[in-house]
Amino acid sequence: MSEKAKRFLDRKKRRKALSDKNGMYEVVDDKNENNTSVSLHLSDEEFTSSIKQYSDSYNRLRTDVKELLTWKHGAVEKYCSWCLEKTWHGLVEANSLTRDCYKCNDCKNFTLKCRFPGCDNMATFKPEKIQAENQLELLKQSWASEYCAEHDGTISSFDTLNDTLDDISNFNQIYKSRKVNVVALTKTTGIAVATAGSLATGAWFAAPWAASALGAFGVLGAAGTGTAISTLSGAALTSASLAAIGPGGVVGGVTCISAAGAALGARKGAAIGAGYFGDINGFDIKKIREGKGPSIIFINGFLTQSDAIQQNQDEDTWLNSIKTIYPDNPCYILSWESSSLLEIGRLFAGFSSVGGKPALLKVLKGLSKKGSSVFTIVDLIASIVNNPWHKAVVKSEMTGVLLADIIARTLPSDGFILAGHSLGARVAYYTMAALSTLEGAPLIKRVYLLGGAVGNDDSWQSIPAAVEGEIYNVYSTNDDILRYAYTTASAFSSKPIGLGKIIYSNSVNNFNASNLVMGHREHKRMFGRVLQALHDN
Structure with missing residues (x-):
């Protein structure tokens, strides 16, 4: 007009x-x-x-x-455990025997005051509109939380969710809880989905704000009415998203983890990271060399000795490998889930293809459920979610997302170079998967994947978006641990990239190191020669 x-x-x-x-x-x-x-x-x-x-x-x-x-003139300005923002909450219903009911003016969902003494934050109550297909779902969505997101352990602190870091080794200031965690939450859930070896990471997806984020990103499809969940907003979006996730609160897989990338570096990214941080045994990022230029992050796979001895040897091995190609770059080493990685390392330490099937079964039995008197492949598949290998696999996904959020909020930065071995390459994969959804210039400059214990499938098509330069897949056909133990422990659900070329992306540089790497544990020791060969080409 x-x-x-x-x-x-x-x-x-x-x-x-x-x-x-x-x-x-x-x-x-x-x-x-x-x-x-x-x-x-x-x-x-x-x-x-x-x-x-x-x-x-x-x-x-x-x-x-x-x-x-x-609102009856009873509005209060407090942090909301639904949307994690500091918002106005209007008084909807005053109660004498129970807590007063409020409504967040931003996300439109109902809230209650946190029961922790002296806390003024708001806990979740129920969404404005409930979409429940059964009584269990109705009960779940109508349940009143006792504590706010700080005191139930969902986040470390409302005040630090938007904070940035000047160095990735200072991650504790974002994720380490400053408040009493009243509720002991278990967030590693729902591992076996559809088939053995199909992984679902993340009870955090059951959190209202995370469910809404996934719904808005288009990950959850359509609501029961047939309406695309991504077209909804406010309470309708939250309710439909929670209903799509279901009573178990799990929507696993790479798609959901990648969708989380849109939250990285902001309030909800810190909430995801804080939830994972408490579940990853021994998570740490240690600076092992000062320097200038892109920071190199070394990520280990399974361990073979005690943590202290392993750490010292790893630092020397990694640093000696890069001294020619990267003599001046700052360097860090990422530690994660040390107990599971050490257990796997001890089992694989005695593995040899020379032993044939008996040697393989011995390793696989060690990975299976403890106490089994008879071991068969059926036993392996039945106990797949209880063995240390799959525990480490799930934690590698969590570690990857947590590292992605740390990278996304570290400023100023010259970018990062990732070097991951075995399951450490899997961590690097999930870091890239999460960062691939971020807008703007890629934060990762280059990636080296050594004997990668991660599947070789079409999910690699979207991964290069997270990296400005090259992704090098360094593989060896001599790797019997990946050939036998990895493939079988994964219930034959995927073939690892550490055994051959990644064929699903033209952006990945595949390097056959079979003439240098004679076995899985040789990758780190030979990394210097591999680097030289890569950069001579």
Whole structure:
């Protein structure tokens, strides 16, 4: 509509509209500034559009006023455990025997005051609109939380969720809890989905804000009504997203972890990271060399000796490997899930393809459920989710997402180079998967994957978006641990990239190191020669 038409329709004086013989409307303003009658001819389309615009504005105003009046003058400004923002909460219902019911003015969901003594934050109650297909789902969505997100361990602190880091080794200031964790939450759930070896990471997806994020990203498909969840907003989005996730609170896989990337470096990214941080045994990032330029992060796979001895040897091995190609770069070493990695390392330490099937079964039995008197492949598949290998596999996904959030909030930065061995390459994979959804220039400059214990499938098509430079897949056909133990422990669900080329992406540089690497544990020791060969080409 033209500016002239808007000026006439915006008059606060009395107006009337008359239709002429040509199907046009004449809008007449009785008196203008010069005290004379003025008129403007509008088409039928313009007139109808203008009336609808005023009607919609009026309805929105009426809704806002009605909602404001229902607050009963009891609004409080507190942190909301639904949306994790500091918002106004209007008093909806005052209660004498239970906690008063409030409603967040931003996310529109219902809240209650946290029960922890002295805490003023708001705990979750129920979404504004509940979409439940059964009584269990209705109960789940209507359940009142006892504590806020700080005191139930979901996040470390509301105040630090938006903080940035000046160095990745200072991650504790974001994720280490500063409040009493009243509720001991178990967030590593739902590992076996559909088939043995199919992994689902993350009870955090059951958190209302995370469910809404996934729904908005288009990951959860359609609601029960057939409406695309990504088209919804507010309480309707939250309710439909929680319903799509289901009572178990699990929607696992790379797709969901990648979707989390949109939250990295912000409030919800820190919440994801804090949830994972408490579940990853021995998570640490140690700076082992000062320098300038892109920071190199070394990520180990399974361990073979005690943590202290292993750490010292690893530092020397990694640093000696890069001294020619990267003599001046700052370097860090990432530690994670040390107990599971040490247990796996001890089992694999005695593995040899020379022993044939008996040697393989011995290793696999060690990975299976403890106490089994008879061991078969059926036993292995039945106990797949209880063995240390699959525990480490799940934790590698968590570690990857946590590292991605740390990288995303570290400023200023010259970027990062990842070097991961075995399951450490899997960590690097999930870091890239999460960061691939971030807008802007990639934060990862280059990646080296050594004997990668991660599947070789079409999910690699989206991974290169997270990396500015090259991704090197260093593989060896001499790797019997990956050939036999990895493949079988994964219930034959995937083939590892450490045995061959990644064929699903033209952006990955595959390097056959079979003439240098004679076995899985040789990758780190030979990394220097591999680097030299890569950069000589």
